[in-house]
Amino acid sequence: MDDWFEMDPGRRTPPAIDKAVLERLFAMGDSSLRRALCAQLRADFQRLHQAVLGPDGAAVGRAAHELKGLAATVGAGRLTDLAQALDARAENLGAAARAAIVTPVLHEIEAVLACLDSAAGEPPAA
């Protein structure tokens, strides 16, 4: 089960979340922390998924900033980079230009959510 973060092993895409980072977070508590944290992370990423779709550039920037910090903490490196790019530019871009940056962010959030679903069902590391 080493590849439970691998979305498509055949294409050798890097994982959306670094398993080691997430396991280290889970290891700070018992099994209830794993369940609770997965559920909370899921809720937060879904909330931010909605937030970056908003019409207000400044609000999207704030959401991207929050997303950057959260993604970095759970080891979602690709999402961290995408969120950082959005954080830096959201406020100064028009809706169309912003959408071009937001779209890959949305896709990556979905990949992260899928990883979290796998992680939630995974037995704790020995």
Next chain:
Amino acid sequence: MTKPLTSDTILLIEDTPSLQMIYKAALNRAGFTVETCGTAAEGTAAFQRLKTSIVLLDLMLPDRAGLDVMQDLLVAEPRTCVIVITANGSINKAVEMMRAGAHEFLVKPFDDQRLIAAVENARKALRHRPQPLHAPRGEAPARQVLPPFIGHSEPMQAVYEKIRSVARSMATVFVTGESGTGKELCAEAVHQASARASGPFVALNCGAIPVDLLESEVFGHLRGSFTGAISDKLGAAAAADGGTLFLDEICEMDLNLQTKLLRFLQTSTITPVGATRPRKVNVRIICATNRDPAEEVRRGRFREDLYYRLHVVPIHLPPLRDRGDDVNEIADALISQMGREENHDFQGLSPRVRELFRALPWPGNVRQLINVLRNVVVLNDGPHVTPEMLPPDLLAIRAAPAPAAGERSGLSLGDLAGRTLAQIERIVIEDALARHGDSVPKAARELDVSASTLYRKREAWAKADEG
């Protein structure tokens, strides 16, 4: 995992629920009790209720900027250790936070060990942190720091006390001190400790703005009032309505504009350029200069009536060389943070550098110290700053102290005899520039005037030479 030094509750103010959960789990596992809050309002209320001595504070909160929250907490309880958490890892932000009184600055992501280490460091610092000024009767009050300043020296204690006292009043404050001693920081500290803290703080450097534009910058202008006035402009005085207006390098202000400033102080009204009707504004004035204002009055360069109007509460900031071990305290506060930002592992200063820092004259004061530290961190790896890492020109200052007046270069009093005062001024300035490789800032520092003064004088001489 090490046990905490005490069992005080730690206040965590972080708006992302997952991160709250992660940080809390890490701290709980290390034996700390944690109270979590998701907004500035909840956090401030919890702080008042729990009286926590350590606060983990996210900088970007939904209802208020974390910086403002931190300043409120530190005003309420200056001994609080605030550990700032942010996803913005710029060095400017870190320096801004440390100057504003943060104990430590954590950039996301950080692991549980880093978090626990920051909290443990805060606990250790609290053990050594001085008690509040309200010491038991008969005991001398312990030395304290007034954020955003750093330094426990005796001269700064007097400054902190004066800032606290004057902040409670509306009195005009006149800040003096050499370049780089923190005059704007002092003005901000007065503003932040005053009842106007929630209002704007507007700073204007009178020496950096051309004379022709200064009136418009201070009082604003109406569209079409002069060539280039393509729209209405709100001046600094109006922008500071309800707050504080800080006029830096006030002695650079043109005499005509000094008259208008005096009228503004007497009537609390402003008349923008091109306007016919004055407007009432409610502004507290703080001004500063690196010159001797009384001497400027004697020389006729500063209006005496304005001087007395402004010089209600003077605060003199001591030069860094007179602040004892503050130089090392400031360096300690900044070096490890700068190291983290530059990915260079710096933990502190070597004993030799500490000794050297105490002995240096620091003509550029704290600003020079910050630049030296940045230079060291960017160009070297730690863990300790050694003399070899210091910029050579810094060591040269020590090796060759500034010559006394009359010993400078080839100039002698005989060379100046028979010349006008204006000619002598030009000779002296050009001599200083020549000795500093045409560096205006260095020459200005030596002559104890602002760089903008020298730029203006050079421009005037060039025009006169052409004419």
